[in-house]
Amino acid sequence: MKDALANFPGYALSRASAKMLGRLAERLAPLNLRRADATILVQIEANPGITPSALGQIVAIKRANMVSLVSRLEKSGYISRNALDGRSFALNLTEKGTNICGDVKEILKLHEDRLMARIPEEHRDHFVPALKALWSE
Amino acid sequence: MKDALANFPGYALSRASAKMLGRLAERLAPLNLRRADATILVQIEANPGITPSALGQIVAIKRANMVSLVSRLEKSGYISRNALDGRSFALNLTEKGTNICGDVKEILKLHEDRLMARIPEEHRDHFVPALKALWSE
DNA sequence: CTCCTATTGTTATATTACATAATAATATAT
């Protein structure tokens, strides 16, 4: 009963990612937020007034899938939408949104710290650079 | 328009994983196989006679979700199921399955090589060990 | 051997993530 793919980088990458995403989801659950919600809140805070389209490009979420995410966050009172022109909106955090975004960032910090702590020290500094090389382009 | 999470290891991990999984899916599409199909074929070849349950434990797929995967691969003529006892089956590759498994392994090899090639040399050797530290437990 | 418990494969079902196509309104460029 051996794992024939255990040393394949792509396989290890997806297993590690799946496991860490699961962990993060557990940690966000008490806030009643999903990962996409959390990233959107943080990105809006860092980019006040951003449009759904531009936001979607940053976080790799298609416009069509953005709609329900944004409208749910609006209904929860975390973000506001103000018309920029006839077709696009400026997204901003409300006060309530800023508050929960603080909680989110705390959870993210904890999550990232625990994640990095699992990686043996000699590999740690190589981790993010290697991932960014795969991801960005 | 900046990505506030770009340097978060968990975020980078999931972005990198998503991108590479997408690539792999494209490469497997010509064989009309999905990633789960490919991993199952390779794992059965490495573990002849394994049961669906044991296989599911290796690849982190729940029994319930294994059913349709296995039965589809059987219908495609790639694997065979032989009763071990009254409730479990031994899974094996058919000749056709062994053939396509060869193609799969070729694609995986190519995929993994291209993936590693994207990672700057100085980080390469640290990549899989770091991921395994996150994933395994 | 018999009874209780655990395991296996299975069905049904729900959720989440993510993809495409079409559309109406509007901005932008020629």
Add this chain to the structure above:
DNA sequence: ATATATTATTATGTAATATAACAATAGGAG
């Protein structure tokens, strides 16, 4: 001024993954 592109949106489909329930059966305890 008109053609084209972009934005937000709706509708829809698929893949991955999770849980609960169930029948058949294996394995262990007495």
